[in-house]
Amino acid sequence: MRVLIVNPNTTDAVTDLLVNAGRRVAAPDTELVPATAPRGMPYISTRAEAQIGGAIALEMLAEHHGADAAIIAAFGDPGLFAARELFDIPVVGMSEAAMLTARMLGRRFAIVTFTTQLVAWFRDCVDMHGMGSYCVAVRALSEPFASMTSVQVDKEDRLVELALRAVEEDDADVIILAGAPLAGLADKVREKIPVPVVDPIAAAVKQAEALVALSTRKATAGSFRRPAAKPTTGLGDMLAARIGHRDIRHAAE
Numbered sequence: 001m002r003v004l005i006v007n008p009n010t011t012d013a014v015t016d017l018l019v020n021a022g023r024r025v026a027a028p029d030t031e032l033v034p035a036t037a038p039r040g041m042p043y044i045s046t047r048a049e050a051q052i053g054g055a056i057a058l059e060m061l062a063e064h065h066g067a068d069a070a071i072i073a074a075f076g077d078p079g080l081f082a083a084r085e086l087f088d089i090p091v092v093g094m095s096e097a098a099m100l101t102a103r104m105l106g107r108r109f110a111i112v113t114f115t116t117q118l119v120a121w122f123r124d125c126v127d128m129h130g131m132g133s134y135c136v137a138v139r140a141l142s143e144p145f146a147s148m149t150s151v152q153v154d155k156e157d158r159l160v161e162l163a164l165r166a167v168e169e170d171d172a173d174v175i176i177l178a179g180a181p182l183a184g185l186a187d188k189v190r191e192k193i194p195v196p197v198v199d200p201i202a203a204a205v206k207q208a209e210a211l212v213a214l215s216t217r218k219a220t221a222g223s224f225r226r227p228a229a230k231p232t233t234g235l236g237d238m239l240a241a242r243i244g245h246r247d248i249r250h251a252a253e
Contacts, residue, residue, distance in 0.1 A: 001030045003208045004067035005201075006060050007180065008053035008074050009043045012036050013149040014180050018073045021184035022205040030209055033067055035060050043148050043181065044074055045117040047124065054079025061087055062238035069208040071097075075113070075178040075200055076125045085227065086242060088218040090211035095122075097207045098176045098200035099131045105196040106173025110137040110166035112159055113178045114151045122178060137170040139163075152185040159185070163193045174198060 005022060007015040015036045022032050037056045044053045057072055057079040064070075069090040072080050077093030084091050102109035111122055119138050126135045139162045145151040152159070159177065166172040176198045177185050186199035219225045229245035241247075 001027070001069070001209060001212055002033055002067045003030060003205065003212075004033045004035060004061070004064050004070040005073050006057050006064075006070055007034070007036045008040065008057040008060070008072065008078055009180070010037050010040050011042045011148060014043065014183075015073075017149070017183040018180055018201050021187075021199060021201050022071075024184070024187065025202045026205050027209055030205070032205070033064065035064055044076065044078065045115065045121065047121055050074075050076050050078040050121055054082065058082060058086065059236050059239050061091070062236065062242045065089075065238070065242070068212045071201070071204045071208055073201060073204070074180055075118075076121050077128070081224075085224050088226075090208060090216055092204045092208045092211070093129075094180075094200040094204045095125050095178065096129050097204035098178070098198050099126070099129055099135075100207070101198050101203040102174040102176055102196075103131075103134060105198070108134055108136045108170075108172055109174040109176055109198075110139060110163070110170050110172035111135065111176045111178045112162045112166060113138070113140045114145060114155060114159065114182060115179075116140045116142055118179060136172050137166050139166050139170075148181040152182050152188075156185065156189065160189050160192050163189075163197070167193070167195055176200065 015034045019032050019034045040056050041049050071092045073094050075095045077095050080093040119140050122138050163175045174196045183201045186197045190197040232240045
């Protein structure tokens with residue numbers, strides 16, 4: 001099984017964090033194929049950036065359409081519903097996977113992340129997935145951080161403190177450590193937090209494996225059926241081919 005990890009930001013080190021965390025839970029016969037955005041932002045933190053990242057994620061999926069499943073590896077799931085409409089393989093959103101997993105572990109969850117810049121977008125994502133009545137808080141660090149790739153190490157104690165406050169003050173049954181730069185942190189801190197802690201990329205990998213194993217098929221009816229062919233102007237060759245129903249395939253590298 002080949003699962004494409006689509007990181008819609010431009011930071012290769014974040015892709016490495018995601019893939020390393022995903023490999024800890026992946027089945028032995030699952031290959032995680034990393035893909036980092038070739039252009040865009042070093043990390044996505046606003047609604048506008050998410051729109052741009054979502055479009056780039058669609059291009060990346062088109063370029064690597066030889067995988068069995070794909071994960072949109074940014075908390076906020078930019079481009080997720082569009083990807084499910086356009087591509088035949090299962091496409092899992094990291095935040096959706098985390099929230100669904102949290103709902104299986106408890107009733108009420110809180111999201112903990114590393115910067116207040118992400119809060120508005122994350123709240124939109126919660127509502128997009130119909131989870132507003134189950135999300136009791138989105139808590140974020142207010143102080144600056146030196147580097148995305150070291151934020152989980154530099155701010156570990158503060159993130160744990162926020163998680164504990166969410167349990168004590170918000171009655172959270174489950175904590176989601178959100179944001180791609182926090183990939184893998186759940187394993188390091190779960191013994192410090194008295195409720196289950198969900199790592200979004202780990203949840204997404206296991207759900208992608210499950211969807212492939214269930215042999216789900218592409219819808220030919222309903223709102224997620226593939227749209228009719230349409231001409232395009234100025235798009236990348238592979239994405240234009242996908243939208244235009246031209247049979248051009250490009251195996252994942």
